[in-house]
Amino acid sequence: MTTRRTLLHATAQGLTLAATSLLGRSAWADLPRGAADAAALDTLPGKKALLRRSFRPPNYETPPEYFNDVITPNERFFVRWHLASIPQIDARTWRLAVGGDAATQELQLSLDQLKHDFEPAELVAVCQCSGNRRGFSDPHVPGVQWGAGAMGNARWKGVRLKDILARAGIRKDTVEVAFNGADRAPLDVTPAFVKSIPAWKAMDENTLVAYEMSGAPLPHWNGFPARIVVPGWTATYWMKQVSVIRALAQPLTSYWMNTAYRMPKGKFPVVDRFVSQESETSTPITEILVNSLITQPVDGARLAPEMPVVVAGLAWDGGAGVRRIEVSTDGGRTWNTGELGTDLGRFSFRPWTFSFTPGAPRHQLIMARASNAQGTTQPSELIFNPPGYHNNVVQKIAVEIA
């Protein structure tokens, strides 16, 4: 097998990534060999180098070192598209159409209207692909073979979706609110990427139509000029280049709701339900599970004995709020509580640290696990599922004390 250290010998930009902290040991399986061999740093127009998983549609993940910051830089924010025809949008002519059979009127909103005719709202939230870490599934499952970088944290500014829906006269019989974006498949017969969320989630004050990302317009590849932001829920609902919003009196019929992005009921400790799209056995994915990432030290690091070391990382969940980080420096035999850092809100990455002093020379496994306000914590074994969603198994990194 290809080792983790050779995995990121990506030289497209003359860069070589030696850091392998995201690739873990033991708890995270290796990426499939073909995915590891093909991974390369590559730069999309308007972005900086990301780890390319596929050219078309473009799927690029954030390299490990950018998770040292709590806010992920826009130009390093991961890129994920389902359909390969992605238009360049002219902000002057772009319009957001709002309506639906459960709305009393149709609106056509310009970007200027969004910015000036509504009260702005702002929050920090993690955008995480449902399949983040799919490549570490054991056994492997088909799909984009993501490592740990199909996620990012940004300060989103825009308009509350509920304010837009109120202006369109959303009716009480609204079951779901659906979104379409400007992207299209090369073939007309391919199902359009349309998604919906329950009416209660659409009316949540935190759900936004965002036109700004960490103080700048959204990058083209992240959904310029506006995208849906559904704090706490996985990124499949965060429609990029949103062009249509519809209040629906009936559940949406769409391959991307009825077949894709679903999982067996009861498999995961999720709290939020999406009742109108549930079947007897399966449910659409909803909120992000509590999770964490060790960013320092990196896997394979050599640490000096008797010298204090700071273990650092990020923790996040689906909006209940991270309450605790525990770190083990002996492969999971004992756990110690770490220190949570700056709180940018319950939907944000939460930085954490834990200090310890390694003893005698040896190999050591460092692990971290987060818990949230609902009392949920990360599992020590992967909750396997065929689509490879919700991988929040505890990460282990190996360091050498020498």
Added chain:
Amino acid sequence: MKSPPLIWLGFSATLAASVLVARASGDESRVHLAVGAGSELVQSRCAICHSLDYIPMNSPFLTRTAWEAEVRKMIKVMGAPVAEPEVAPIVDYLSAHYGAE
């Protein structure tokens, strides 16, 4: 239940203002698949909708049955223009060069 295209019909004009770009990004000609029986068929059919790096990325762990399921999903769900007699040679190629070991 209504069919999805109807929901969006009144709004297709929104898209007219924008220019569709066929190729999303990058130089995918850098992707080279293994040479062998069926490789040209695979390239001509699969690359209509996605770059060919999807194939090595999903290797080598899919059994022949799993590769066939992927091909049939592309046909039935995504509308890939693959005729029934082409399925076997495509699946043969994928499992021979990118199948589980």
